[in-house]
Each structure stands twice: as C-alpha cells, then as structure tokens.
Amino acid sequence: MERLASFSSDPFDKPPCRGCSSYLTEPYVKCAECGPPPFLLCLQCFTRGFEYKKHQSDHTYEIMTSDFPVLDPNWTxxxxxxxxxxxxxxxxxxxxxxxxxxxxxxxxxxxxxxxxxxxxxxxxASTLLKLRQAEEAQHHETAIPFHSADDPPRPTFDSLLSRDMAGYMPARADFVEEFDNYAEWDLRDIDFVEDDSDILHALKIAVVDIYHSRLKERQRRKKIIRDHGLINLRKFQILERRYPKEVQELYETMRRFARILGPLEHDKFIESHALEFELRREIKRLQEYRAAGITNFCSARTYEHLKKSRDEERLKRTMLSEVLQYIQDSSACQQWLSRQADIDSGVTPTVPVPSTTGRRSAPPLNLTGLPGTEKLNEKEKELCQMVRLVPGAYLEYKAALVNECNKQGGLRLAQARALIKIDVNKTRKIYDFLIREGYITKA
Missing domain, CATH: 1.10.10 (Arc Repressor Mutant, subunit A)
Incomplete structure (x- = not known):
C-alpha cells in the first residue's frame, strides 16, 4: 500500500525526474540502492545511463507502475x-x-x-469490529435479551414497522417529534443587547439555563429508549412474550424502574425472577407427585398421562352440559351445531351462539344516513351492522389492511390487530370477512 499511496491521477502531484526534471509518468524507474530520498528517473534518462553523485548506472532498480491488478483482474x-x-x-x-x-x-x-x-x-474488517462481534456473541449466550449496541432497523416509510417505531429516524438518531417538542419556542424572542439592565440580562440567562435543562431531560429519555431497545418495539414485544404470564406481569410492573437500573442489570433482574418462577413451578409439581404417592419419574409420566385423560373427559362432560342448555331452544341448538361444525372443519365460526345468562345482545347498528354507507356492498353493510362499526371507520380499516397485505404479500391476524387498534373480536371479524371475500390473503 506504500507504493500505491504515491500514485495519483494528476501527473503534477508526482516528483520530477532527477535527470531531466520532467514530471514522471508511469512507468518510471526507482533506484533500489540510493536513498532516502528516493532516486527516481524517467525511462529516457534510464536508457541513457544517467549517473549523479552516488548513483551509478549499474545499480539495481525497480520499475514503478500501477498498471497491475490488486483486488480484481479487470481493475488496475x-x-x-x-x-x-x-x-x-x-x-x-x-x-x-x-x-x-x-x-x-x-x-x-x-x-x-x-x-x-x-x-x-x-x-x-477491523480488529475492533471483530472484538465487538465476539462480545455480542458472548452476551447472546448469556440469554440477556437486549443489547444496547444493536442498531435499530430502517424500515420503509409508512410501513407497519415504521409506525411501531413512533417516528424514529435511524439515520439521524432522532424522532420526528421530540419530547418537549416546543422547548425552543421560549428562546425565539430573546435577544441579548448591550443596553439590557442587569436584572433583564439575568432573566435571559435564566431562560437559557432552563432551556438547557429541558434539552438534558430530552437526551436522558432518548438514551433510556435506546439503551433498553425500546425503539424496535416489535422485537421488544416478542422477547417479552417468551416469559410466562406471571413473569410478564412482573415485567410490566418493574418497567418503570428500568431507568434506575442499567439495561443489562434490569434484564438480569427479570431473568432471575423468571428462573425463580420456573423453580417454584417445578417444586410445586414435585410436591403434587409426592402427595399422590409417586416416588419415581416413571410413575410420574403415567400420572401425567392419566391426568390428561381425566381433563379431556371433564371437558367432554362440560360440552354435553352446554348441549343440554340449548336443547330446549331449537334455533339456539341449530346455531350451536353449526358453530361446532365450523370449528371441526377448521373454519372460523361466523354464527354467534346465543347467551343463556339473560343478557341482551346489542341490536344491529342502523346505517341510515351514516357517511360512507353508499360505498358498501350488501355483505359489507351486514358486517358493519353486526359488528356495530360505522362505514367510514370500516373503509379506513379495510384500506389499511389491504395496503399492508399488498406490501407484505400476505397478512396475519396478529398483524391486523397491531395495525388497527380496536376491540380484538371486531378485528377478527373484519379480518375473517376480508379473507373470505378475497380482499386480503393470509401470510
């Protein structure tokens, strides 16, 4: 690389020939015995056998040229x-x-x-990069879920992931709308002039100090979000769902204290409680075996198999009692049988089972005079009446789901629920209707 560093596309950047003082052009000759500084000659002076002071024409030499491949045969x-x-x-x-x-x-x-x-x-690849990769691999093996050095993703604009990131711009490490977004407004009319009184000057300095404190608070919050991996919300939620329900509740409760601990300390705290929960559950299972008189794990496997069979029998008896509740009403029984047939065939049931608790179900929504009704077909009107959803909102949700399905090449129910923030049962009915009518496809 030393040889390459001396070459340049501009001939005037090269040193002159020691014989004729002309600017050197490749190829040229460098004496291997003279120097420093290097003794350089053009080809014409070299062929004439130019000699100068200690340099003799019979000295060994090197031909200097950059007309050779280095990384690619087609690139000099x-x-x-x-x-x-x-x-x-x-x-x-x-x-x-x-x-x-x-x-x-x-x-x-x-x-x-x-x-x-x-x-x-x-x-x-630099040595620092290799060390960083080794460190990340070591952290990954310790089962700590978040790494503060992880770069957030860079999704396309207006995608589902972009909306989940709350307007975060990874290239600028900034948000579209910052915390205390209008903090700069207090400074827009301040102007320091020479004839200000001491009190007025002190007040202006105080306003600037307040502004600096607000900026520090903004940076503190951004650092917490970055260090704990909260920018990539989808990854954060996936890692959180891998815990049991009881640990998830603890995770939600302790989240407000994460700013006091560091990201690694907080995750170690949650991991330790998850391990404690697993140990307690295992101890409880062993106590159940001991109470049942089981003394070895072979008998424990038989016990678990019989226990599963008893639970299935109990579930069948529950279903039978449910049938007996509907047997007096022929229409309710017919709806229940249709629902069970849909479940057995793998289709999401569309016929609701009437409630036997005495509660009245909400009446269908009257769409007369509501804006957007004329844009719906008959099946969509029935859906909006049953789900009690105004046509304008339905059209907005439909457009969002169709656009996301076209971008992703398919859509899952979980993605639909993350995209439209309404009741999950309504989201399922809208999702199933759009799948059934062919507006969207499953991922």
Missing part, C-alpha cells in the same frame, strides 16, 4: 486509487458522479466493485 491499481478518490470527493452512493470522475468504468461497475471489495470484504 491506478483505477482502484481513482475509485477511492472519487468516492471521497463525490460521496458514498453517488455512483454516477464517481463513474463520471473515473471515466474508465460505468456506474454499475463502480458500485459493484466498491461494495464487493471495500464494504463486504472480510479482509478489511
């Missing part, structure tokens, strides 16, 4: 240096300007070569 060393200089001048990503400055390669060739040999080439 001179072109490699020209590419790096062009990227430095034009900026990474401006491949058309880089190609125009190089003049010998196209835009696609410049981008492909740079990404292959200077970005994705493992030979250029």
């Amino acid at each position: 060393a001179q072109e490699e240096m020209s590419l790096l200089e062009a990227v430095m001048d034009c900026g990474f990503g401006n491949w058309q300007d880089v190609a125009n400055q190089m003049c010998t390669k196209s835009k696609e060739e410049c981008e492909k070569h740079y990404m292959k040999h200077f970005i994705n080439n493992p030979l250029f």
